[in-house]
Amino acid sequence: MYKCHQLGQWGEAVALNFLEMCGYSSLEQRYRRQCGEIDLIVQRGDTIVFVEVKARGARSLAPPEAWVDGRKLSRMRQTARRWLAENRSHGPYNYRFDVIAVEFNGENKGMVVRHLVGVD
Numbered sequence: 001m002y003k004c005h006q007l008g009q010w011g012e013a014v015a016l017n018f019l020e021m022c023g024y025s026s027l028e029q030r031y032r033r034q035c036g037e038i039d040l041i042v043q044r045g046d047t048i049v050f051v052e053v054k055a056r057g058a059r060s061l062a063p064p065e066a067w068v069d070g071r072k073l074s075r076m077r078q079t080a081r082r083w084l085a086e087n088r089s090h091g092p093y094n095y096r097f098d099v100i101a102v103e104f105n106g107e108n109k110g111m112v113v114r115h116l117v118g119v120d
Contacts, residue, residue: 007104011055011064012039015100018113024049033082036075040100041083048095050080055102064101065116073097073120096120 016026024042031038040051052072054064076097084095099116 007055007057008053010104011100011102012053014055014102014111014113015051015053016040016042018100018115019049019051022115027087028083031079031083033079035082036079038076038079038083043093046093048084048093049098050076050083050095051098051100052076053100053102055104057104063114064103065099065114068099068119077120 012029016029019040019042020026022044024044026040027043027048028041029039031041038050039053040049042049042051052068054067056064080095080097096118097120099119101112101114101116103112103114105111
């Protein structure tokens with residue numbers, strides 16, 4: 001379990017770095033409430049993006065994004081409403097839900113990062 005948790009945290013760091021290189025600004029990381037969790041909350045322009053990060057190793061049978069199902073998206077929407085209510089000072093912005101899939105191909109073999117925009 002420790003390695004899985006460690007891979008998840010590494011995946012989040014890779015995803016945040018990727019998003020920042022693409023012009024997004026980080027608003028919050030690992031936002032957790034009783035209703036659910038959101039890995040990254042970022043902003044670019046007038047759009048707030050709630051991001052689910054999925055990271056998998058080279059031996060995974062399915063791509064990381066396959067693990068984001070309707071149930072997960074429903075919980076993300078509920079948690080995002082909570083974040084928006086707590087952060088009204090961010091003004092009336094557009095928002096969306098994205099998935100960042102990170103596949104690690106093994107030590108010294110690189111990785112693949114996929115950004116799926118507007119998955120709801």
